[in-house]
Amino acid sequence: MKELLEKLESGALSAIDGAKTMDDLEKIRLQYLGKKGELTQILKGLGKLSKEERPVVGSFANEVREKVQGKLEEKIVNLKESVYEAQMEDEYLDVTLDAGKLRVGHRHPLLKTKEELEDLFVEMGFTVVDGPEIESVANNFDALNSPKNHPSRDKSDTFYIDDKTLLRTHTSPMQIRAMKEYGAPLRIVSSGRVFRFDDVDDTHSPMFHQFEGLVVDKGVSLANLIDTLNVFVKEMFGDDMQIRYRPHNFPFTEPSTEVDVTCLVCHGEGCPACNHTGWSMELLGAGVVHPNVLRNCGIDPDVYSGFAFGMGIDRIAMVKYGITDIRLMFENDDRFLSQF
Known part of the structure; x- marks a missing residue:
């Protein structure tokens, strides 16, 4: 079971690194950490382990969850910053430019x-x-x-x-x-x-x-x-x-x-x-x-x-x-x- 968790960790971290959008990250989160995700499916097998193995594997599973969750949050922050920078570049406005003489209207x-x-x-x-x-x-x-x-x-x-x-x-x-x-x-x-x-x-x-x-x-x-x-x-x-x-x-x-x-x-x-x-x-x-x-x-x-x-x-x-x-x-x- 520990090997399965290590394989899950490796796959999740690799997928997160390759994500390009927020939608991609959401799909990865659901795939690995969701209620019906791979981690949940693996943990269902804890009952088959001995009393000595359960706490060890459970502790390792929590470490894997925290690593994947932390990587997700880090990637979310990076993506938001990238989107913001791209938006600022596209919508750039030079406020130092001379706007010219403003025309003031008159009441009809x-x-x-x-x-x-x-x-x-x-x-x-x-x-x-x-x-x-x-x-x-x-x-x-x-x-x-x-x-x-x-x-x-x-x-x-x-x-x-x-x-x-x-x-x-x-x-x-x-x-x-x-x-x-x-x-x-x-x-x-x-x-x-x-x-x-x-x-x-x-x-x-x-x-x-x-x-x-x-x-x-x-x-x-x-x-x-x-x-x-x-x-x-x-x-x-x-x-x-x-x-x-x-x-x-x-x-x-x-x-x-x-x-x-x-x-x-x-x-x-x-x-x-x-x-x-x-x-x-x-x-x-x-x-x-x-x-x-x-x-x-x-x-x-x-x-x-x-x-x-x-x-x-x-x-x-x-x-x-x-x-x-x-x-x-x-x-x-x-x-x-x-x-x-």
Whole structure:
């Protein structure tokens, strides 16, 4: 039996020396030292030895086990070091090399404007809500008192997914969702991307960003709307900005108005940037919430009233930063973004 153990030791040590990978070592360990390995099989024969031979052979078997186990551990350490050295050589990185001048990015004017709007209205007591870009026709048009023959409902103006679903044309469906979920009183703003077949000039885009607000409570009037918008314009653009309200028509508000502000370049004196009118482009639309809209959302218009307003974030950014072409904000041109 001692000869068998010596033969096992010699074979195991030789195999370990020739191992190239960790998998090879694991196979060797199982072959010689595993529960069903060669050493275990040899030791099963100890019972056939005399009482005098058993401790001698048992002691020798333990020596063989320790030698093989020690050789395995030594080989494992050597292999790990070899793998590490090879990895370091393959993945070598000279940290002393000159990385060159780092370029620092700039915040996009659209994102900056959106956050400024949200912060401003949050300070005025509004809550920011969010909603899906894929909307139902019911929320996007029907609940907002939009008649079946309204031009905006035509397939030439709106991106329909099917007869009941579309890409929202405005963020107003969030007003419907909020009124249905929270009821009245309510004071919210919402923002996000909207989609329309609209690229008639360099101030329009088929995809743009809107920001809308809604207040519903007892005794809310047009005077509250005008005061809110006056505060907004002064805070956003400066105290010297003048505001002009023009009558308009929206199916979801009555009365309705469009809002203009004085030109940021000439401050109302007239210049080429404003076609010598002294006024910038239309800034937003607003009005007193139509009773039908309140009624469609389960709110009694005889008890509650409200006002709503909506504006293009892109247009606000264009006015604020003097951008003349809306497409510049979607082209990711570093020369344009670096200005902000």
